[in-house]
Amino acid sequence: MYAQMIKSTGEGVKSLDDMEPEERAFQERINAGGKIEPKDWMPEGYRKNLIRQIGQHAHSEIVGQLPEGNWITRAPTLERKAILLAKVQDEAGHGLYLYCAAETLGVTRDQMTRDLLSGKMKYSSIFNYPTLTWADMGAVGWLVDGAAIMNQVPLQRTSYGPYARAMVRICKEESFHQRQGFDIMMKMAKGTEAQRKMAQDALNRFWYPSLMMFGPSDAESVHSAQSMAWKIKMNSNDELRQKFVDQTAPQAEYLGLTVPDENLKFNEETGHYEFSEPDWDEFFDVLKGNGPCNTERLEARNRAWDEGRWVREGLLAHAEKKRKTAIAAE
Amino acid sequence: MSSPESSPYSDTDAAPHGKARATEWPLWEIFIRGQHGLSHRHVGSLHAADAEGAIKNARDVYTRRNEGVSIWAVPASAIAASSPEEKGALYEPANDKVYRHPTFFDIPDEVGAM
Ligand SMILES: [Fe+2]
Ligand SMILES: [Fe+2]
Ligand SMILES: [Fe+2]
Numbered sequence: 001m002y003a004q005m006i007k008s009t010g011e012g013v014k015s016l017d018d019m020e021p022e023e024r025a026f027q028e029r030i031n032a033g034g035k036i037e038p039k040d041w042m043p044e045g046y047r048k049n050l051i052r053q054i055g056q057h058a059h060s061e062i063v064g065q066l067p068e069g070n071w072i073t074r075a076p077t078l079e080r081k082a083i084l085l086a087k088v089q090d091e092a093g094h095g096l097y098l099y100c101a102a103e104t105l106g107v108t109r110d111q112m113t114r115d116l117l118s119g120k121m122k123y124s125s126i127f128n129y130p131t132l133t134w135a136d137m138g139a140v141g142w143l144v145d146g147a148a149i150m151n152q153v154p155l156q157r158t159s160y161g162p163y164a165r166a167m168v169r170i171c172k173e174e175s176f177h178q179r180q181g182f183d184i185m186m187k188m189a190k191g192t193e194a195q196r197k198m199a200q201d202a203l204n205r206f207w208y209p210s211l212m213m214f215g216p217s218d219a220e221s222v223h224s225a226q227s228m229a230w231k232i233k234m235n236s237n238d239e240l241r242q243k244f245v246d247q248t249a250p251q252a253e254y255l256g257l258t259v260p261d262e263n264l265k266f267n268e269e270t271g272h273y274e275f276s277e278p279d280w281d282e283f284f285d286v287l288k289g290n291g292p293c294n295t296e297r298l299e300a301r302n303r304a305w306d307e308g309r310w311v312r313e314g315l316l317a318h319a320e321k322k323r324k325t326a327i328a329a330e
Numbered sequence: 331m332s333s334p335e336s337s338p339y340s341d342t343d344a345a346p347h348g349k350a351r352a353t354e355w356p357l358w359e360i361f362i363r364g365q366h367g368l369s370h371r372h373v374g375s376l377h378a379a380d381a382e383g384a385i386k387n388a389r390d391v392y393t394r395r396n397e398g399v400s401i402w403a404v405p406a407s408a409i410a411a412s413s414p415e416e417k418g419a420l421y422e423p424a425n426d427k428v429y430r431h432p433t434f435f436d437i438p439d440e441v442g443a444m
Contacts, residue, residue: 315379
């Protein structure tokens with residue numbers, strides 16, 4: 001998802017009986033559906049895990065602006081341009097809400113940013129794919145935001161209060177993102193033959209990377225088991241992927257486009273679609289830094305950070321000067 | 331989204347007023363009063379060099395969909411509020427971007443919920 005392959009303590013989930021009273025009270029509160037707030041006691045593993053997960057999620061929102069920002073100046077109409085601009089602006093906001101949530105756990109935003117820029121912290125694999133045509137703006141909104149929504153809606157109930165509240169805000173805004181994407185796909189799919197081909201090509205390229213967003217099967221993972229016990233992960237990766245395919249396949253059909261999977265078919269008995277797994281070797285390779293755009297994305301973020309430095313320092317110096325003059329005038 | 335000032339992790343790098351925060355813009359808590367709201371409500375936090383910047387940022391981050399008519403930005407102990415005169419200029423851009431709301435897009439019934 002926007003946070004992929006997050007490692008927890010690596011140990012099995014403790015039973016309530018094996019916990020010290022503090023931790024037992026913490027876990028019981030979570031089991032009862034209560035929220036953990038910044039001032040509350042929490043296990044160190046929970047705190048560290050959340051910083052990694054929320055931080056990675058925030059980085060994904062920020063880096064995710066790049067593939068779409070790529071088309072703002074070349075949108076086909078002024079209206080489309082304004083819409084895309086608003087969408088990308090929302091993503092900046094999502095990044096900010098999430099950084100703020102992570103900051104309550106005792107990490108600074110600058111530290112998280114430095115860890116992103118050095119490659120120590122990751123962002124979602126999906127944003128290392130290029131956006132080659134205007135139809136990709138449709139595919140990204142429809143599929144990528146669609147997949148993100150699958151994961152974010154249940155996270156509104158996550159145990160950490162600031163994270164849950166950030167998710168509520170984000171989910172309110174995401175629906176617009178997916179719908180504007182689908183709207184572009186409808187236009188293209190029902191347009192000229194060349195437009196229809198472009199839409200099909202975008203679906204071909206974004207289908208499997210979108211399925212990868214959920215991460216490899218984690219049914220056996222101790223990390224996932226711990227995250228689920230802590231309610232910072234609400235569903236298994238396979239569960240969400242299945243939900244996504246079940247929702248998306250009929251939409252592709254409506255568009256008259258073909259999902260690039262010859263094994264895709266509806267199973268009447270289970271009520272679910274059967275589908276092919278994405279290429280997990282490719283997924284791990286992209287995570288390692290070898291995707292088509294990894295270098296470009298990190299370079300863009302580093303450049304923005306370096307070139308924005310004088311603004312950050314200048315405004316801080318100006319604020320300090322104003323503060324001093326105000327004191328002197330008193 | 332509450333402030334790290336309330337964090338129990340005073341011994342981490344990110345402790346309030348700690349070294350790691352020295353080069354960062356200070357953190358502000360943002361309170362918004364909605365059109366029909368009776369009082370300001372905490373909506374989240376953000377970084378800004380000063381109160382003016384905090385309010386401008388809050389306008390971009392927390393009121394893109396007409397969520398509010400008044401903003402307070404609160405650093406540690408002081409409170410800064412947006413002035414009523416700014417109302418027009420602050421919210422006009424949000425009013426004419428109706429496409430930010432999902433209902434702007436007609437999705438055919440056959441497609442199902444989205
Ligand atoms: Fe987002
Ligand atoms: Fe997104
Ligand atoms: Fe989005």
